Amino acid sequence: MEVILTPILGGLLHIVDLFMQIILTVALGFGWVTGPATDDPITFQDPENVQMSFVLWADTHTRSTAFNPYWLECGFEDIDNSGLDFDAFVIAGDISEFGDAPSYELVWDAIADSSIADETVFLATGNHDIRLAYESQTEMIMTKESEYLGVEIDKPYYSYDVNGYTFIVMGSDEWQFEKAIISDEQLAFLDSEITRATATGKPAFVICHQPLANTHGLPEVWENGDLGEDSEAVKEVLLKHKNVFFLNGHLHDGVYEKSLEVFNEANGVYSINIPAYGKDNDYGEWSQTGLGDYVEVYADRVVFTARDFQAGQSLEGMTYTFYLK
Numbered sequence: 230m231e232v233i234l235t236p237i238l239g240g241l242l243h244i245v246d247l248f249m250q251i252i253l254t255v256a257l258g259f260g261w262v263t264g265p266a267t268d269d270p271i272t273f274q275d276p277e278n279v280q281m282s283f284v285l286w287a288d289t290h291t292r293s294t295a296f297n298p299y300w301l302e303c304g305f306e307d308i309d310n311s312g313l314d315f316d317a318f319v320i321a322g323d324i325s326e327f328g329d330a331p332s333y334e335l336v337w338d339a340i341a342d343s344s345i346a347d348e349t350v351f352l353a354t355g356n357h358d359i360r361l362a363y364e365s366q367t368e369m370i371m372t373k374e375s376e377y378l379g380v381e382i383d384k385p386y387y388s389y390d391v392n393g394y395t396f397i398v399m400g401s402d403e404w405q406f407e408k409a410i411i412s413d414e415q416l417a418f419l420d421s422e423i424t425r426a427t428a429t430g431k432p433a434f435v436i437c438h439q440p441l442a443n444t445h446g447l448p449e450v451w452e453n454g455d456l457g458e459d460s461e462a463v464k465e466v467l468l469k470h471k472n473v474f475f476l477n478g479h480l481h482d483g484v485y486e487k488s489l490e491v492f493n494e495a496n497g498v499y500s501i502n503i504p505a506y507g508k509d510n511d512y513g514e515w516s517q518t519g520l521g522d523y524v525e526v527y528a529d530r531v532v533f534t535a536r537d538f539q540a541g542q543s544l545e546g547m548t549y550t551f552y553l554k
């Protein structure tokens with residue numbers, strides 16, 4: 230099934246893409262479509278003392294049939310306009326809408342053409358990436374990740390340190406249409422890597438496409454929108470530690486009061502929902518595409534700021550500061 234569907238879908242989408250590219254070229258030529266504004270650039274609270282910084286996107290849902298590649302370029306242009314030197318860039322799953330090869334190529338090309346290409350790029354698998362062809366799609370994305378990191382990754386999950394700070398990227402160990410299966414082996418990996426990462430009081434960043442059950446407005450905002458049956462086991466691991474940030478996408482919810490879930494305030498264990506970058510968002514004051522976060526890590530705190538990267542504008546009042554425990 231996957232052998233037949235993926236190339237047919239990819240081929241059809243590529244043809245439509247050529248047509249869409251013509252429209253975009255005309256729209257850009259007439260000034261109907263413009264890039265990000267430059268009057269509200271990304272700024273750091275204390276640039277001299279940032280220990281590590283990263284840009285955090287989810288759900289880019291790139292389609293080779295739409296303007297998504299241009300939207301990606303706008304986001305990278307906004308990052309470049311800041312003149313700041315980020316250390317890492319994350320896409321927390323649903324990189325592609327249909328899982329077709331041409332759409333991934335557009336993402337890899339957009340990254341390669343941006344200054345982010347010089348930084349550490351983290352990719353997580355989302356349900357849209359793996360639902361049509363779990364084995365081959367997971368392998369393709371992890372092969373790309375291996376290329377980015379220069380180390381071989383042979384599982385759908387991995388970890389990597391940037392400036393001494395650990396990113397742990399999770400992914401489903403089996404095929405699922407929308408949820409994720411987290412094996413005992415992955416749970417043990419998560420536990421041991423958080424232990425290592427936080428041993429000296431530093432924060433750990435756990436990237437997982439799906440949110441945990443009963444967080445961020447679930448199940449009301451989406452009856453079946455959580456990670457699934459292993460959700461509680463993942464949460465139990467997180468709650469064993471201090472200074473843990475669980476960062477998920479999947480919901481396509483904007484930035485609002487339910488974007489932050491406090492699991493344990495005393496120990497600094499949180500879940501933060503990342504809005505969709507490549508699709509409209511459902512809740513909060515900001516529903517447009519192009520949303521994401523940028524994160525500053527200091528010796529004593531972590532600062533998340535929500536931003537419209539396509540428009541070049543930070544979301545007013547949507548900066549959250551977490552002091553380390």
Ligand SMILES: [Fe+2]
Nearest residue numbers: 288323357479
């Ligand atoms: Fe999604």
